[in-house]
Amino acid sequence: xxxxxxxxxxxxxxxxxxxxxxxxxxxxxxxxxxxxxxxxxxxxxxxxxxxxxxxxxxxxxxxxxxxxxxxxxxxxxxxxxx
Amino acid sequence: xxxxxxxxxxxxxxxxxxxxxxxxxxxxxxxxxxxxxxxxxxxxxxxxxxxxxxxxxxxxxxxxxxxxxxxxxxxxxxxxxxxxxxxxxxxxxxxxxxxxxxxxxxxxxxxxxxxxxxxxxxxxxxxxxxxxxxxxxxxxxxxxxxxxxxxxxxxxxxxxxxxxxxxxxxxxxxxxxxxxxxxxxxxxxxxxxxxxxxxxxxxxxxxxxxxxxxxxxxxxxxxxxxxxxxxxxxxxxxxxxxxxxxxxxxxxxxxxxxxxxxxxxxxxxxxxxxxxxxxxxxxxxxxxxxxxxxxxxxxxxxxxxxxxxxxxxxxxxxxxxxxxxxxxxxxxxxxxxxxxxxxxxxxxxxxxxxxxxxxxxxxxxxxxxxxxxxxxxxxxx
Numbered sequence: 001x002x003x004x005x006x007x008x009x010x011x012x013x014x015x016x017x018x019x020x021x022x023x024x025x026x027x028x029x030x031x032x033x034x035x036x037x038x039x040x041x042x043x044x045x046x047x048x049x050x051x052x053x054x055x056x057x058x059x060x061x062x063x064x065x066x067x068x069x070x071x072x073x074x075x076x077x078x079x080x081x082x
Numbered sequence: 083x084x085x086x087x088x089x090x091x092x093x094x095x096x097x098x099x100x101x102x103x104x105x106x107x108x109x110x111x112x113x114x115x116x117x118x119x120x121x122x123x124x125x126x127x128x129x130x131x132x133x134x135x136x137x138x139x140x141x142x143x144x145x146x147x148x149x150x151x152x153x154x155x156x157x158x159x160x161x162x163x164x165x166x167x168x169x170x171x172x173x174x175x176x177x178x179x180x181x182x183x184x185x186x187x188x189x190x191x192x193x194x195x196x197x198x199x200x201x202x203x204x205x206x207x208x209x210x211x212x213x214x215x216x217x218x219x220x221x222x223x224x225x226x227x228x229x230x231x232x233x234x235x236x237x238x239x240x241x242x243x244x245x246x247x248x249x250x251x252x253x254x255x256x257x258x259x260x261x262x263x264x265x266x267x268x269x270x271x272x273x274x275x276x277x278x279x280x281x282x283x284x285x286x287x288x289x290x291x292x293x294x295x296x297x298x299x300x301x302x303x304x305x306x307x308x309x310x311x312x313x314x315x316x317x318x319x320x321x322x323x324x325x326x327x328x329x330x331x332x333x334x335x336x337x338x339x340x341x342x343x344x345x346x347x348x349x350x351x352x353x354x355x356x357x358x359x360x361x362x363x364x365x366x367x368x369x370x371x372x373x374x375x376x377x378x379x380x381x382x383x384x385x386x387x388x389x390x391x392x393x394x395x396x397x398x399x400x401x402x403x404x405x406x407x408x409x410x411x412x413x414x415x416x417x418x419x420x421x422x423x424x425x426x427x428x429x430x431x432x433x434x435x436x437x438x439x440x441x442x443x444x445x446x447x448x449x450x451x452x453x454x455x456x457x458x459x460x461x462x463x
Binding site for chain 1: 196197198199200201202212213216217218220221222223224347349
């Protein structure tokens with residue numbers, strides 16, 4: 001399964017995602033309450049473990065990290081670096 | 083230029099080291115004294131490199147009761163410095179909000195964080211703590227909360243905290259003379275039930291309620307005869323349905339009412355008026371609401387000065403940006419307007435017999451109490 005599909009599947013487990021893939025990528029999952037502050041640690045460790053990557057502090061506080069599409073890009077970038 | 087909110091503090095034991103500290107953002111940098119000329123626009127940049135210490139976040143990483151200025155007293159633990167040129171120094175100072183080039187842009191950042199990972203706004207204490215725990219410590223805020231207050235078995239309050247040195251002995255003494263057997267007490271926002279249990283030990287029949295399922299599970303594990311616990315949402319219409327009118331002699335709320343004035347998260351929906359109406363309904367006539375909340379002036383403020391001459395820097399009163407407790411007028415007025423009369427007020431000071439020389443926190447709390455207890459009587463509406 002591609003990184004993109006894995007990330008979408010992770011969020012779809014929390015809530016059914018409406019719209020096209022492009023629209024789903026623009027979803028701000030924290031603003032929309034799909035993930036709350038308690039769920040952030042789970043999200044971070046889930047993808048770090050799955051892809052053997054480490055999100056840096058700058059990644060976590062970037063605006064990209066807060067959208068589904070941005071998160072896909074960050075994981076792809078960190079996976080490429082390995 | 084040096085930001086308008088920055089103060090400079092000498093590090094103890096290292097005459098050449100200083101802390102630059104933004105009192106609003108709670109950010110700081112350890113610097114060598116040779117950096118000071120670089121902060122003046124009249125000084126030509128030197129060619130040399132100087133050491134700075136990225137001591138970082140200057141607030142309560144070790145708990146809400148930790149000294150926010152402790153870094154100036156622990157310079158030996160700052161670690162290896164980073165050698166920086168003039169331009170590198172300015173860059174670090176800008177990133178830490180010590181040098182402000184654009185006051186208007188800086189001002190815009192004084193707002194609550196829109197999400198727990200919002201790095202664009204400073205946010206209040208809750209926001210900053212949550213951000214720090216998630217981004218730097220990778221830990222859950224509820225786990226951190228328990229660890230900074232309780233022993234590892236959760237059976238006692240940590241004696242190395244002001245909860246243990248001030249709040250617990252004060253309340254144990256207060257309950258000893260205020261409570262009597264068979265009083266019916268409602269403990270609102272009881273957490274893991276430490277004080278619920280203490281009131282039950284005094285002979286009261288106590289119901290502890292809290293919205294956090296994990297806290298109630300832990301409370302039930304350590305319960306005492308006379309205490310019982312329920313998971314309940316609080317502060318929404320209907321939350322306390324099922325509890326009978328005028329069924330409690332006392333309602334006790336400790337370190338919880340503040341969250342009804344300044345929410346932990348902007349998305350929280352609990353309402354103070356709903357809670358106070360519920361408390362009014364549940365209390366017997368002439369029953370009392372007892373509130374123990376952080377002191378609105380001194381809680382979270384920097385601990386400065388000599389151990390026998392403590393002083394602090396007060397940064398906010400009417401408009402709360404960083405602080406998480408409303409000012410006392412706002413707080414008391416809201417409760418009075420809900421049909422209560424103020425009957426008692428006590429500041430929580432440490433017991434006199436403690437050895438102050440070994441504990442700056444206690445010395446500070448002896449002068450600037452970190453909690454205030456208020457008693458309100460239910461009056462006829």
